[in-house]
Amino acid sequence: MVCSLTAWLYGGDLIKPILQVALDLLELDRAVQIALEASDGGADWIEAGTPLIKSEGMDAVRELRKALPGKKIVADMKTVDTGSMEVEMAAKAGANIVAILASSDDSTVSDALRAARKYGVEIVVDLLGSPDPVERSREMEALGVDYICVHVGIDQQMIGQRAIDFLDDILGTVKIPVAVAGGIDASSAAEAIASGASIVIVGGSVTRSPDVTASSRKVREAMDRAMGGVNRRERKSMDEEMFEIFKEVSTPNISDAMHRKGAMRDVLPINPGQKIVGRAITVQTFEGDWAKSVEAIDLAGPENVIVIYNGSRYVSCWGGLATQSCKMKGVGGVVIDGAVRDLDEIREMGYPIFASSITPMAGEPKGMGEINAEITCGGLAVRPGDIIVGDDSGVVVIPRERGYEISRRAKEVEKTESRLREEILRGRTLSEVANLKKWEKK
Numbered sequence: 001m002v003c004s005l006t007a008w009l010y011g012g013d014l015i016k017p018i019l020q021v022a023l024d025l026l027e028l029d030r031a032v033q034i035a036l037e038a039s040d041g042g043a044d045w046i047e048a049g050t051p052l053i054k055s056e057g058m059d060a061v062r063e064l065r066k067a068l069p070g071k072k073i074v075a076d077m078k079t080v081d082t083g084s085m086e087v088e089m090a091a092k093a094g095a096n097i098v099a100i101l102a103s104s105d106d107s108t109v110s111d112a113l114r115a116a117r118k119y120g121v122e123i124v125v126d127l128l129g130s131p132d133p134v135e136r137s138r139e140m141e142a143l144g145v146d147y148i149c150v151h152v153g154i155d156q157q158m159i160g161q162r163a164i165d166f167l168d169d170i171l172g173t174v175k176i177p178v179a180v181a182g183g184i185d186a187s188s189a190a191e192a193i194a195s196g197a198s199i200v201i202v203g204g205s206v207t208r209s210p211d212v213t214a215s216s217r218k219v220r221e222a223m224d225r226a227m228g229g230v231n232r233r234e235r236k237s238m239d240e241e242m243f244e245i246f247k248e249v250s251t252p253n254i255s256d257a258m259h260r261k262g263a264m265r266d267v268l269p270i271n272p273g274q275k276i277v278g279r280a281i282t283v284q285t286f287e288g289d290w291a292k293s294v295e296a297i298d299l300a301g302p303e304n305v306i307v308i309y310n311g312s313r314y315v316s317c318w319g320g321l322a323t324q325s326c327k328m329k330g331v332g333g334v335v336i337d338g339a340v341r342d343l344d345e346i347r348e349m350g351y352p353i354f355a356s357s358i359t360p361m362a363g364e365p366k367g368m369g370e371i372n373a374e375i376t377c378g379g380l381a382v383r384p385g386d387i388i389v390g391d392d393s394g395v396v397v398i399p400r401e402r403g404y405e406i407s408r409r410a411k412e413v414e415k416t417e418s419r420l421r422e423e424i425l426r427g428r429t430l431s432e433v434a435n436l437k438k439w440e441k442k
């Protein structure tokens, strides 16, 4: 769909779309540094994000105001009660705009507005979590708020929700300027502007990048170009997106995203330097038997990883011929809680196998066991269809119903690490960057 310029006609004036960079960080010194870098890249407004405000209080707003005297500072208070008190607090700390939640009672919104008029700040109402965002945005406009923010929160993004999907409905409902937030990058910023949003709020895709200035500039330029209209991209299927991400992130990223769980024990790459990503075909077999392991190859394709519980470190259930057969069929890889043999042949084939041990001795094809039943492999339950990712750090199992979510969360872990790495490269130690002492459990 081609979108056209409709929106930035506010009160008859063409206003340049605003780039707001949201600082959802825990450390104030890092937030200020990132704010300065984002401003250099063209950020118009700087937001003290809710996590930063929770971590540092109103000092977050004070320090940003001090560091960026000419910029508009937005305090993302996410107020739901005591509207007046929270607006006063933020205004006195130096905020120009205060964000409150649309799910607040009207009495809270009205009192926040009275305080805003008194202290000379503006109110943006965030539709995050509103059961009926269209109706609520109409009500908010009637109450007199200054901006509406179409927002899909970070946790909602992880399960596939997108702000852009209901932006048009809100743009068609209210006349006040509309902001859009939630996982926005340069491409979606352009789409939002072309649809008619006036303000684009960008968090992680800028603040967690190693080069914040360049990333902000990229969004800024995409927004400016989009004023001539852009093609809206077709959305990939969630499965496609998920597998793409799993190919990019590491098993440590995934395990971190699973709250440090999901890693198999004692199952390691026997042919390092290779990555596997696929849906599990499971095999339960027994010491001295390799029939079911090999029969599973006939059911597998490139989108699969064969996951075998053999349980013996001393008799192998897999070797060179099985590997050759898998390679011919393009099967994604093999993971074995048990032993393999023919390592030299497997290495020569460059095929990814993860196993617990290597031994020359094989079993016989007796035909015991089962294919595609729930098994335990590397100490973890694996069901057919669960997602398996393996690399040089080991193998992780992602429950099939959480595949998309975990892929998105792992991507966030990867982004955070890339910014931390950059700060280490600039000369700070990891414990300084992570502020370990401050965040030790008290």
Ligand SMILES: O=C([C@H](O)CO)[C@H](O)[C@H](O)COP(=O)(O)O
Residues within 6 Å of the ligand: 022, 023, 024, 049, 050, 051, 076, 152, 153, 154, 181, 182, 183, 184, 201, 202, 203, 204, 205
């Ligand atoms: O408001 C936000 C969120 O609720 C956490 O406070 C974010 O600032 C907003 O979603 C923008 O961040 P990204 O989604 O990372 O772009």
